[in-house]
Amino acid sequence: MPRLAFLLASVFAFASCHWFDQDNPQSCERRENLGQGPCPDAPTNGGSCKSNVDCMRDSSFPVCDLADNQGICVVCTADDHHACVGTTPRCEDHECVACVDDNDCKDTTGTAGVCLPTGGCADPQSIIHALSSGGSTASTCGGIGVGNACTLDAALTLPKSPTRNIIKLDDAGPYISTMNNFVVNTDAAIELTIDARGAALQKNNDGAILTIMSSKSTNKAVTILGGAIQDATGSGGDGIQCAANATLNLYGTIITNNEESAIIATNCTLTVSGADIHGNSTKLGTSVYPGIQIMGGSITISRTSIATNRGGGLVLTSNAKFQIVGNVFFSNGDIIGNVGGLSINTTGSGNRLEFNTITQNTCDMTLAAGVQCSLSGFTAQNNIIWNNNSAPGLVGIQIFGNCIHAYSDLGPANIPTVNDTQNTHNNLNTSPSFMNDLLDLHLQAGSMVRGKANPTTDLTGIASKDMDGKPRVSPADLGAYVAPPQ
Numbered sequence: 001m002p003r004l005a006f007l008l009a010s011v012f013a014f015a016s017c018h019w020f021d022q023d024n025p026q027s028c029e030r031r032e033n034l035g036q037g038p039c040p041d042a043p044t045n046g047g048s049c050k051s052n053v054d055c056m057r058d059s060s061f062p063v064c065d066l067a068d069n070q071g072i073c074v075v076c077t078a079d080d081h082h083a084c085v086g087t088t089p090r091c092e093d094h095e096c097v098a099c100v101d102d103n104d105c106k107d108t109t110g111t112a113g114v115c116l117p118t119g120g121c122a123d124p125q126s127i128i129h130a131l132s133s134g135g136s137t138a139s140t141c142g143g144i145g146v147g148n149a150c151t152l153d154a155a156l157t158l159p160k161s162p163t164r165n166i167i168k169l170d171d172a173g174p175y176i177s178t179m180n181n182f183v184v185n186t187d188a189a190i191e192l193t194i195d196a197r198g199a200a201l202q203k204n205n206d207g208a209i210l211t212i213m214s215s216k217s218t219n220k221a222v223t224i225l226g227g228a229i230q231d232a233t234g235s236g237g238d239g240i241q242c243a244a245n246a247t248l249n250l251y252g253t254i255i256t257n258n259e260e261s262a263i264i265a266t267n268c269t270l271t272v273s274g275a276d277i278h279g280n281s282t283k284l285g286t287s288v289y290p291g292i293q294i295m296g297g298s299i300t301i302s303r304t305s306i307a308t309n310r311g312g313g314l315v316l317t318s319n320a321k322f323q324i325v326g327n328v329f330f331s332n333g334d335i336i337g338n339v340g341g342l343s344i345n346t347t348g349s350g351n352r353l354e355f356n357t358i359t360q361n362t363c364d365m366t367l368a369a370g371v372q373c374s375l376s377g378f379t380a381q382n383n384i385i386w387n388n389n390s391a392p393g394l395v396g397i398q399i400f401g402n403c404i405h406a407y408s409d410l411g412p413a414n415i416p417t418v419n420d421t422q423n424t425h426n427n428l429n430t431s432p433s434f435m436n437d438l439l440d441l442h443l444q445a446g447s448m449v450r451g452k453a454n455p456t457t458d459l460t461g462i463a464s465k466d467m468d469g470k471p472r473v474s475p476a477d478l479g480a481y482v483a484p485p486q
Contacts, residue, residue: 063077086120099115152169169194206233225252261281301325303466316344326463344371359385381406386411
């Protein structure tokens with residue numbers, strides 16, 4: 001009989017705990033009871049619910065997710081993420097995270113806002129809207145909201161303060177300047193952001209599509225988000241020209257089919273991330289132009305594809321500084337050209353050439369089609385420089401110059417690092433095992449370059465993720481992509 005009494009008491013206590021009654025002090029709906037006594041299996045969140053009202057007891061879990069069979073109080077859902085603010089406006093797996101695109105920044109009317117590189121959404125009051133046609137050229141355009149859109153030419157003259165410093169292109173375009181080309185003068189005392197996602201900028205006469213200029217030694221940066229800059233023609237037919245003292249940041253921008261270079265920068269401070277720079281130097285004739293040409297100043301480029309640019313991938317001269325980390329250089333150059341993947345003819349310290357995949361590039365067969373580098377005392381590392389100038393029956397020169405190459409895969413010819421016949425710099429000479437040498441440069445799971453990076457390499461900042469956004473962990477894989485699990 002005592003045993004039966006104990007069993008009945010236990011059943012009663014367990015049942016009382018599961019009464020969905022906020023007045024019941026033992027209810028599992030009460031936050032203080034979760035994980036306590038007879039409630040060990042209660043959800044590790046804000047408890048059960050039937051609506052958001054039931055989640056008011058704990059401000060850490062303000063949203064009722066009825067999609068879950070139990071009805072659980074959570075931080076947020078995809079449909080209700082009002083608690084996600086600041087630099088984490090998007091809800092993913094019941095957690096607030098950084099925005100991915102402009103749709104994560106819709107206002108109360110459903111109009112897409114601007115997702116910034118910081119991961120947060122721009123203040124709608126800071127946005128100047130622009131249209132490729134139908135936008136106003138009047139000085140009165142640029143009011144708050146999509147109904148006050150300007151032409152892009154007009155919009156570029158409007159930013160006056162940090163509270164009005166974002167231009168959003170509201171349609172696909174193409175946007176073509178009525179004043180020869182689009183010009184941004186960074187002398188203004190504000191940062192300027194152009195949200196070009198989903199839009200194209202073009203031109204129909206000589207000169208660059210977009211010119212970034214400054215007459216001062218100190219200036220504010222211009223940032224371009226997404227967009228396509230394409231089809232420049234004629235003399236000076238570059239996608240972007242960045243002049244002395246200017247600062248330009250490109251995130252996810254496509255630059256293609258320009259008759260001369262995609263980007264030409266002279267003493268400019270340039271940052272490129274997640275971009276696609278391909279198919280430039282289309283002008284007929286013997287003159288060829290590199291995809292990116294840097295003369296002085298500096299470039300920081302990461303997670304970017306530089307491909308099929310007839311004048312070569314990237315050329316640095318005139319003491320330009322560089323951080324070239326985690327990029328793909330594929331099929332650049334021409335048999336009559338002097339540059340295949342990269343040409344580095346500069347001086348100085350503090351530079352990086354790491355975690356790049358450099359393959360199938362072409363130039364004059366007497367020259368190195370992978371990397372030409374004259375920078376004495378500089379060490380490039382963790383790169384794949386493989387199968388450049390791969391004409392049938394020939395093995396092209398992969399590297400040339402004064403640079404040291406360490407912890408890299410060089411070949412297919414057995415080419416030791418310059419002045420290093422014993423290969424004390426831990427280089428490999430083995431097929432990197434791409435998924436497909438011409439179509440897919442991801443590594444196969446069994447690649448021999450897995451885990452062969454310098455174990456002391458800094459894997460923070462621009463080296464922290466591969467081309468696909470996958471994190472690098474030590475010992476890291478060579479090249480631009482992290483190999484899949486074995």
